Amino acid sequence: MKLPAGSTLPPLAQTLQIIANPTGFLADCAERYGDCFTLRVLGADSPPVVFFSHPDDLQAIFTTLADRLALGKVTHVFRPLTGDQSLIMQDGAQHQRQRQLLMPALHGESLRNCGELICQMTQQTCWPTGRTISVQAQMLEISLDVILRVLFGLQPGQRYFQLKVLLHRLLERINSPLYSVQFFLPPLQQDLGRLSPWGGFLRLRAEIDALIYAEIRERRAAPPGEDILAMLLAARDLAGQPLSDLELRDQLMTLLLLGHETTASGLSWVFYWLHRHPEILARLQAELESADPSPAALAQLPYLSAVCKEALRIYPIALIAQPRCVKQSLTLAGYEFDPGAVLIPCIYLAHRRPEAYPDPQQFRPERFLEAKSPYEYLPFGGGSRSCIGMALALFEMKLILASLLRQYEFCPTQPPPPLSRPARRGITFVPPGDLKLRVMGQRRATGRLAKSAG
């Protein structure tokens, strides 16, 4: 098998480079080797990992070649968190079955039903004039509240707060490199008591599971609600079978983990860019001031949508889609790939192609006033494994942003620092530094500034 050219450094050195400076390393390789290149970035005995960013190659991976590809082992680092039954652990028919069960709960009518709730929850932030907020921390707080309410329909109460505290603790721990390394190295997964890292994780997970199972038990006995859990409880596959408790737990955990920090990171980027470009913020505020404030109308606003999309283009929070492993030999981009090769749709490089995005490093929402091809713009991946939460994430980002900008006037506490490389946070990439904004005043319902402080 003749592979596309790529780095000749030892695999361990390549792995360390992609961990230390992923955007820089990927951009260098694209400049040196072109549209596709081979790296060995999965440790000392890494298989060939081939990165693609040309729209034709991405289209082939997502469509015509999809049935020759399987889930790479990389996704398996999530197994201890999400469980074996999770959508992200499935392939083939079982994967299709689960997607078909989950889809309706995250689209259409059920999404429209939660618009009002997202706006209300954002409006309840009640930040007083003069308060300084950390954008990343506040976006995490709001998006965790939203996902808990939208998924479980949980009303703030004991179980809601317990779940929130425990999930928060889990996510904070996963963000520490020393803690997260144990998910990549199974030999470290030893329960040596509650003070050992793995022992601590297992106990925390057991506490979270107990709350989730208690909620599932209660909800099975209660009249049907309108939230995602209610839809999952009622869902039947083509053979008329419902989801088991274990499947429900694993799917809920998956949606909680993948649906919380991702949206918060996307929103952090939006605030980051808006406060680097006051003229874009002003244009967005003007659009919001004259808009019908219903969630359905806000979600349709062209400039608001364009701002969110451009933020997810310029630094996608996931630099790559899920790695696809070749299971049956195939030809792509003029190369033959044997079983075992890993193919990666590289979102970051696809979004930086100048023929699709002139001056790709510039933040220009206008680009998205026109539709883009799904093989040039893919912040949510593509094909049968594309992000199942895409519609919810975009809806949520637009409504949270619109509600905050309609309610508050913000000003950054410091001038924007020079652009540096994005920081890693859990499974996402976030803006460098911790953007802090000061609340300068509350706006009236019309969106006009009512009061400002010095």
Ligand code: HEM
């Ligand atoms: C701005 C927010 C988000 C971004 C940028 C994002 C991005 C992605 C990407 C790139 C993938 C991999 C797609 C592929 O391999 O082709 C993915 C998969 C996934 N995402 Fe998201 N995501 C976001 C929000 C969410 C939300 C809100 C949820 C759930 C409530 C969610 C649930 C999932 C799940 C379950 C998968 C796996 C799908 C499968 O394997 O079939 N994501 N996401």
